[in-house]
Amino acid sequence: MIDDIIxxxxxxxxxxxxxxxAGVGEIITERSGVVNIGLEGIFVLSSFTATIVTFATGNPYxxxxxxxxVGLLAGVLHGIVSVYLRGNQIxxxxxxxxxxxxxxxxxxxxxxxxxxxxxxxxKIPMISLKIREGLTFTISPLSIAAILIAIGTWYWLFKxxxxxxxxxxxxxxxxxxxxxxxxxxxxxxxxxIGSALTGLGGAxxxxxxxxxxxxxxxxxxxxIALANVAFSNWNPxxxxxxxxxxxxxxxxxIYLPIKIQLIYPEVKITTLAYLFKTIPYIGTLAVxxxxxxxxxVPRALGKPYIKx
Amino acid sequence: xxxxxxxxxxxxxxxxxxxxxxxxVIETLASAIIGFSIGALVLYILGFNPAKIYLILFSKGxxxxxxxxxxxTPIMLxxxxxxxxxxxxxxxxxxxxxxxxxxxxxxIVVTSTHNSALGILAGMVAxxxxxxxxxxxxxxxxxxxxxxxxxxxxxxxFLTLYLLTEKLYNPQIPHESIPVPEDARLGxxxxxxxxxxxxxxxxxxxxxxxxxxxxYTNIGYMxxxxxxxxxxxxxxxxxxxLAIIYSMALGGAMAGLGGSLLLIGYVYSIxxxxxxxxxxxxxxxxxxxxxxxxxxxxxxxxxFFSMLIxxxxxxxxxxxxxxxxxxxxxxxIVIALALxxxxxxxxxxxxxxxxxxx
Numbered sequence: 073m074i075d076d077i078i079x080x081x082x083x084x085x086x087x088x089x090x091x092x093x094a095g096v097g098e099i100i101t102e103r104s105g106v107v108n109i110g111l112e113g114i115f116v117l118s119s120f121t122a123t124i125v126t127f128a129t130g131n132p133y134x135x136x137x138x139x140x141x142v143g144l145l146a147g148v149l150h151g152i153v154s155v156y157l158r159g160n161q162i163x164x165x166x167x168x169x170x171x172x173x174x175x176x177x178x179x180x181x182x183x184x185x186x187x188x189x190x191x192x193x194x195k196i197p198m199i200s201l202k203i204r205e206g207l208t209f210t211i212s213p214l215s216i217a218a219i220l221i222a223i224g225t226w227y228w229l230f231k232x233x234x235x236x237x238x239x240x241x242x243x244x245x246x247x248x249x250x251x252x253x254x255x256x257x258x259x260x261x262x263x264x265i266g267s268a269l270t271g272l273g274g275a276x277x278x279x280x281x282x283x284x285x286x287x288x289x290x291x292x293x294x295x296i297a298l299a300n301v302a303f304s305n306w307n308p309x310x311x312x313x314x315x316x317x318x319x320x321x322x323x324x325x326i327y328l329p330i331k332i333q334l335i336y337p338e339v340k341i342t343t344l345a346y347l348f349k350t351i352p353y354i355g356t357l358a359v360x361x362x363x364x365x366x367x368x369v370p371r372a373l374g375k376p377y378i379k380x
Numbered sequence: 381x382x383x384x385x386x387x388x389x390x391x392x393x394x395x396x397x398x399x400x401x402x403x404x405v406i407e408t409l410a411s412a413i414i415g416f417s418i419g420a421l422v423l424y425i426l427g428f429n430p431a432k433i434y435l436i437l438f439s440k441g442x443x444x445x446x447x448x449x450x451x452x453t454p455i456m457l458x459x460x461x462x463x464x465x466x467x468x469x470x471x472x473x474x475x476x477x478x479x480x481x482x483x484x485x486x487x488i489v490v491t492s493t494h495n496s497a498l499g500i501l502a503g504m505v506a507x508x509x510x511x512x513x514x515x516x517x518x519x520x521x522x523x524x525x526x527x528x529x530x531x532x533x534x535x536x537x538f539l540t541l542y543l544l545t546e547k548l549y550n551p552q553i554p555h556e557s558i559p560v561p562e563d564a565r566l567g568x569x570x571x572x573x574x575x576x577x578x579x580x581x582x583x584x585x586x587x588x589x590x591x592x593x594x595x596y597t598n599i600g601y602m603x604x605x606x607x608x609x610x611x612x613x614x615x616x617x618x619x620x621x622l623a624i625i626y627s628m629a630l631g632g633a634m635a636g637l638g639g640s641l642l643l644i645g646y647v648y649s650i651x652x653x654x655x656x657x658x659x660x661x662x663x664x665x666x667x668x669x670x671x672x673x674x675x676x677x678x679x680x681x682x683x684f685f686s687m688l689i690x691x692x693x694x695x696x697x698x699x700x701x702x703x704x705x706x707x708x709x710x711x712x713i714v715i716a717l718a719l720x721x722x723x724x725x726x727x728x729x730x731x732x733x734x735x736x737x738x
Contacts, residue, residue: 109526153718162471162526163718166665171711174704175422181702182426295530302524346542353531360528361521376721 078209080323085215086198086281088312088319090115090273092218094297095304095311096225097269101147103229103306104262105242105255105372108150109165111270112294113172118142118274120176123285124183126193132279133196136272139279143271146172147264155259158376169294177287190285193278214280219312221269226308238262242370245377255377270297292353299356303363306370321355324348399727404672407723411670411716418712419705428701436698437691437705445573448686449580450646454479455689456583456682457638458664460590461507461631463673465525467594468627469607469620474514474529475635476661477536478507482639483650483657484540487548487557490644496564500640507636508629510536515628519621525628533661537654544652559649566645579645584679586637590630591675603627635661659707663689666710669717685710 094111101108118139126135150168153159177187184190199216201209229235238258240248245255277293278285296318303317304310329345420430442448458475465472482503490499510532517523548557566582568575594600606613606623613620639657643649647656667685671677685706692706 112530149715153715157719158721159715159718160720161718163669164715166473167711167714167716167718169711170662170666170707170714174706174708174711177704178422178426178702178708181704292530292534295527298524299527299531302527343542343546346538346545349538350535353534357517357523357528357531357535361517361523 075207078203078207080320080327082210083323083327084316084320085211086319087322088315089212089214089218089276089280090293091297091300091318092222092312092315093273093276094270094294095300095315096218096222096308097266097273098297098301099266099304099306099308099311100225100229100238100269101263101266102301102373103242103370104238104259105245105370105375105377106151106154106259106263107161107165107374108147108154108263108266109162109295109298110146110150110168110172110267111297112290112292113165113169114143114146114267114270115274115277115290115294116169116176117146117172118271119277119289120179120285122275123190123193123278124179126279127191130194132194135193135279136196136275139275140268140272143274144264144268146271147267150267151260151263154376155256155263158378161374161376176285180285180287188287192284195283196280212276212280214276218273218315222308222312229308239370241377242372245372249379256379259377270294273297296352296356299360303360305368317359318352318356321352324355325351402727403720403723406727407717407720408670408672410723411713414716415709415713419709422708423701423705426701428699433695433699433701433705436695437688440694440698441687441691444690446568446576447690448683450577451689452682452686453577453579453583453646454638454642454660455663455667455685456587456678457634457641458661459667459671459678459682460587460664460675461511461635461638461661462665462668463671463675463678464590464594464603464631464634465511465624465627466668466673467607468603468623469610470515470518470624470627471526472511472514472529472628472631473526473665474510474532474661475631475638475664476659477529477533478510478632478635479639479642479661480533480536480540480654480657481510482507482636483643484543484639485636486640486643487560487650490560490564491558494561494564496560496566496644499560499564499644500637503636503640503643504633505636507639508633511628511630511632511635512625514632515625519624540650540657541652541654544650544654549652550649555652557650557652560644564644565648566641577645579641582641582645583638583682586634587675587679590634593630594675599626635664638664663706663710666714669714 098108098111121142122135122139125138126132150164153164154161180190181187196213198210198212203209229239237248237253240251240253241255241258249255277289300311300314300318303314325348329341329348332339333341423430423433458479461475461478462472485506486499486503489502490496514525514528517528518525544557550556550558566578568577602618603623603626605616606618606620610620613623650656663685667678667682671681688706688709692703695701695705696703
């Protein structure tokens with residue numbers, strides 16, 4: 073029993089990292105008034121880049137860095153499109169998701185001649201705490217980093233002047249402009265920072281956790297991170313909680329079939345596992361539809377700012 | 381005096397319209413050009429000759445009319461599945477899941493009843509039900525339709541995989557589903573350009589029906605008003621929430637129809653990796669946007685995207701380049717289509733320069 077709790081907790085802390093990082097990043101972006109639904113695409117593209125870089129250099133930290141840079145560049149693209157060119161933010165995000173998937177799979181097929189998955193690459197070592205013989209508590213250093221980033225972001229957004237200015241751009245850009253805030257620049261940087269954090273989360277998917285790039289590596293995680301933003305009510309501290317809840321659903325989808333197989337060896341689990349894979353999505357939808365009613369959206373969210 | 385004024389007005393109107401059309405043409409061309417340029421760049425980086433690849437893409441993509449039009453059928457319908465809710469102000473990116481459930485339910489119904497019409501109807505109802513569910517979540521629980529759509533897409537993906545591998549697999553060919561019975565399949569009809577699959581004509585008729593509903597009926601009017609301004613809709617006595625539900629139901633029915641036509645009139649069975657279905661819903665978003673959410677435009681835009689898909693398959697066969705080029709191109713085209721303001725700025729910039737020259 074205690075073993076199960078320990079292993080479920082440590083898995084949850086490992087699984088939650090991309091959801092927390094992308095969730096916090098998207099909170100920064102949305103608090104400034106820009107929606108980026110291209111999180112899924114950033115996950116795919118940055119995890120792919122991290123895999124290539126780690127494959128070539130053997131250094132997973134370099135992979136993590138390169139993935140963050142890819143996220144940052146995606147943010148520059150989305151920032152230009154949605155802030156300066158006043159594009160439709162949802163459509164641009166949908167387009168980016170398709171583009172990122174296309175480029176990454178093209179790269180996968182061209183570089184490794186594989187349609188499903190890349191070869192394994194080296195990973196960032198996990199931190200293990202030995203509790204007793206045969207029982208260790210394992211988490212990634214990125215789990216701690218993600219929580220610290222979320223706390224730091226909360227402090228920045230709610231306790232500092234620059235955070236207040238950023239939120240003003242998402243609530244009432246005209247007043248922010250009157251206050252002397254450069255709305256365009258603030259929104260642009262908020263988009264870039266948010267996407268860079270998402271890129272970090274995407275790179276973690278391969279070099280921090282799974283160890284290889286696969287066709288469905290993200291599998292809707294970018295959108296679960298979006299659900300996390302709404303769940304958290306645009307508060308980075310709550311995004312940690314949301315990341316744990318949504319991450320836990322993901323853990324269950326892997327853990328339950330294994331457990332069932334152990335208890336009932338006669339059950340044919342391979343096909344049944346497909347049904348368990350629906351848990352994170354059904355769980356996310358259930359949580360979102362039960363809780364979201366009280367959420368308060370930043371008032372100017374998704375509306376391009378037009379200077380008079 | 382009056383007639384001169386009238387002529388002046390008419391000229392003004394044509395001029396105003398002319399600008400609208402110019403924006404449409406520039407927007408469409410620019411996004412295609414940007415798309416193909418970035419595609420060329422990606423190909424070049426990956427070590428292919430872009431000119432050679434594009435030559436294959438266009439020549440092979442258009443070489444077989446039946447194949448071209450058959451492939452355009454499902455994406456035409458998932459295009460409508462995006463466009464109808466879009467006109468009512470809702471983003472339906474769940475065409476993917478609606479297409480899966482349409483194909484799946486059709487397969488179940490058609491194998492048990494041997495009646496293609498019943499199978500198609502069941503597929504449409506299934507798609508519509510899924511669309512309505514999302515609309516209800518949005519209207520009554522405030523759930524963002526984009527999040528709901530993606531979650532349900534993945535639920536449908538794994539549910540379909542489960543049923544295909546566990547219940548509906550073909551005992552003779554285990555990696556395929558049981559086939560649609562011979563007597564329930566839709567065939568081809570002869571035309572001047574060769575035999576064309578019936579499903580293409582059904583999809584075109586569906587597009588025309590949707591056009592009629594959107595522009596010549598009360599429901600269509602209500603949808604479009606609600607999409608342009610929910611407040612106006614309220615003043616006019618329409619319920620904007622009802623518009624959301626109707627549009628999602630109608631859109632879902634179209635994606636479901638796409639799934640069931642693909643199954644009953646073209647592939648006849650689904651492989652257990654679902655590669656026959658995967659991505660067709662997402663492709664519909666690009667189809668709808670390039671067709672400017674107009675059902676008639678969508679017919680042509682679906683054929684264009686069908687050429688991209690077929691070209692993608694051909695470049696894999698002939699040049700060893702990955703077929704996902706079609707996805708990359710679609711993505712760039714969609715991003716470029718998100719920028720109407722930019723093209724308007726470009727036009728006014730050109731006009732100012734012309735005036736300066738004078």
